[in-house]
Amino acid sequence: MKLAEKTPAITPEFIAQVRQRVARQTVPHFINGAFVPGERGEVFETLDPSDNQVLARVYRGHAQDVDKAARAAKAAFVGWKKSAKTRKKYLLRLAELLEKHADELAVLECLDAGQVLRIVRAQVARAAENFSFYAEWAERAMEGQTFPVDDTWLNYSVRVPVGVCGIITPWNAPLMLSTWRIAPALAFGNTVVLKPAEWSPLTAWKLAEIFQEADLPPGVFNVVQGFGEEAGDAVVRHPDIPLIAFTGETTTGALITQNSAPLLKRLSLELGGKSPVIIFEDADLERALDATVFQIYSFNGERCTASSRALVQENLFDAFVERLAERAARIRVGHPLDPETEVGPLIHPEHLARVLRYVEIGKQESRHVFGGERIGSEGNYIRPGVFVAENHHTIAQEEIFGPILTVIPFKDEADALEKANHSKYGLAAYVWTKDLSRAHRMALHLEAGMTWINAHNVRHLPTPFGGVKFSGTHREGGAHSLEFYTELKHIAVPLVDPPIPRFG
Numbered sequence: 001m002k003l004a005e006k007t008p009a010i011t012p013e014f015i016a017q018v019r020q021r022v023a024r025q026t027v028p029h030f031i032n033g034a035f036v037p038g039e040r041g042e043v044f045e046t047l048d049p050s051d052n053q054v055l056a057r058v059y060r061g062h063a064q065d066v067d068k069a070a071r072a073a074k075a076a077f078v079g080w081k082k083s084a085k086t087r088k089k090y091l092l093r094l095a096e097l098l099e100k101h102a103d104e105l106a107v108l109e110c111l112d113a114g115q116v117l118r119i120v121r122a123q124v125a126r127a128a129e130n131f132s133f134y135a136e137w138a139e140r141a142m143e144g145q146t147f148p149v150d151d152t153w154l155n156y157s158v159r160v161p162v163g164v165c166g167i168i169t170p171w172n173a174p175l176m177l178s179t180w181r182i183a184p185a186l187a188f189g190n191t192v193v194l195k196p197a198e199w200s201p202l203t204a205w206k207l208a209e210i211f212q213e214a215d216l217p218p219g220v221f222n223v224v225q226g227f228g229e230e231a232g233d234a235v236v237r238h239p240d241i242p243l244i245a246f247t248g249e250t251t252t253g254a255l256i257t258q259n260s261a262p263l264l265k266r267l268s269l270e271l272g273g274k275s276p277v278i279i280f281e282d283a284d285l286e287r288a289l290d291a292t293v294f295q296i297y298s299f300n301g302e303r304c305t306a307s308s309r310a311l312v313q314e315n316l317f318d319a320f321v322e323r324l325a326e327r328a329a330r331i332r333v334g335h336p337l338d339p340e341t342e343v344g345p346l347i348h349p350e351h352l353a354r355v356l357r358y359v360e361i362g363k364q365e366s367r368h369v370f371g372g373e374r375i376g377s378e379g380n381y382i383r384p385g386v387f388v389a390e391n392h393h394t395i396a397q398e399e400i401f402g403p404i405l406t407v408i409p410f411k412d413e414a415d416a417l418e419k420a421n422h423s424k425y426g427l428a429a430y431v432w433t434k435d436l437s438r439a440h441r442m443a444l445h446l447e448a449g450m451t452w453i454n455a456h457n458v459r460h461l462p463t464p465f466g467g468v469k470f471s472g473t474h475r476e477g478g479a480h481s482l483e484f485y486t487e488l489k490h491i492a493v494p495l496v497d498p499p500i501p502r503f504g
Contacts, residue, residue, distance in 0.1 A: 030208035032072035033218025039064040049114030049345040061226030066234035069222035073191040076219030081189035091135035098128035134187035161189030171197035184481035268474035273427030277307035283432035301403030355402035427467035
């Protein structure tokens with residue numbers, strides 16, 4: 001697909017320079033402040049989703065590489081945890097450098113993950129905000145409480161960092177979702193071993209360069225590239241990594257839980273979703289339509305909080321489905337670096353095949369309204385699709401993770417609630433109605449970790465992020481991240497000599 005004219009900051013010449021840079025070398029690990037090859041010398045290829053040509057070659061990490069990174073992080077932890085003021089300074093510096101390198105990060109993310117430029121620019125800004133936000137928490141968040149007992153005891157609590165944090169990130173928004181975990185982990189005094197997804201490894205490499213430019217102490221931040229079943233599993237099983245923060249599919253989250261159990265690791269798992277958007281007949285239909293279309297088709301449909309099940313009240317169902325199909329047909333599918341593109345290619349040929357299998361299942365068991373077919377023979381492009389289904393159908397229950405919307409009718413509030421909750425997932429939900437009492441009732445009883453009323457997914461960093469059921473095990477964001485990345489320690493000081501029983 002032909003690229004349209006770029007914005008002045010990201011010219012074809014700049015894109016070519018970035019491409020040439022990643023093609024000239026094998027992308028290394030970043031361990032103890034230095035870029036290093038893999039211990040075994042093995043490499044893998046990462047593909048450009050727009051044409052499935054080799055974009056770069058990357059060192060394939062194994063247990064030996066993870067062990068080096070873990071030992072470096074453990075050694076660095078001793079000094080890094082001591083000064084919150086120093087940590088704040090470094091995090092603010094990282095935020096500045098992310099903004100400085102925003103164009104290169106955006107191009108790498110577009111080329112490597114297939115995410116479109118208009119989305120990626122916002123993600124890069126969010127990545128910088130992650131560091132600036134948690135920089136402000138570094139000094140004040142470690143405060144505890146006092147528990148005096150008359151004039152005889154002073155009990156108090158403090159928060160202390162846990163140690164080395166293993167962060168395993170997904171391929172759909174690799175920069176934003178990695179910094180969302182890296183920033184609080186570092187702010188609260190931990191050190192990090194990052195294992196990025198093998199399908200989108202390049203922004204982690206650039207992020208390591210930014211850490212090096214910021215001159216962080218060696219070992220505070222480390223990157224081991226590679227496959228989940230090799231490098232990722234080694235992170236999960238390593239005895240010197242007591243915390244694991246993972247974003248990805250539910251089956252992998254269950255495996256991480258199983259493999260980390262012998263070491264009783266602390267886990268924060270942000271997993272899959274099949275989130276409902278519930279549209280009542282009294283909703284602002286124009287805004288509900290805009291939000292529904294955006295929430296399923298942005299991020300190429302590769303979004304855990306996507307409103308992939310649209311529950312629409314019966315008396316407006318047919319008209320709403322017709323308008324959904326009209327909007328889907330007008331969505332601009334194209335190269336991710338074209339500023340006009342709204343949906344880019346899916347991440348990988350394997351994922352394209354997976355989504356297309358669901359499309360075929362949908363055609364067999366549900367009513368196909370529009371789209372879902374592959375576009376062209378090069379790259380992983382797919383037409384945004386719309387299906388009408390019953391809530392028990394496969395495409396209404398399983399996470400497709402692509403630009404495919406399943407629309408389901410409901411009769412009344414009770415029916416909507418029953419259908420929305422009839423899912424193994426429980427990450428997000430969206431409710432559209434002008435009846436605020438009903439909106440609050442729905443939000444209270446929906447089995448979801450997060451619910452937006454008359455809005456799409458607008459993230460606010462202090463609020464808790466996470467799901468219930470098969471969608472996750474923890475919450476992060478603001479103080480909720482503090483709870484995960486620190487230990488609460490109690491200290492007791494007698495103000496007078498307490499009586500001590502004498503044995504023996």
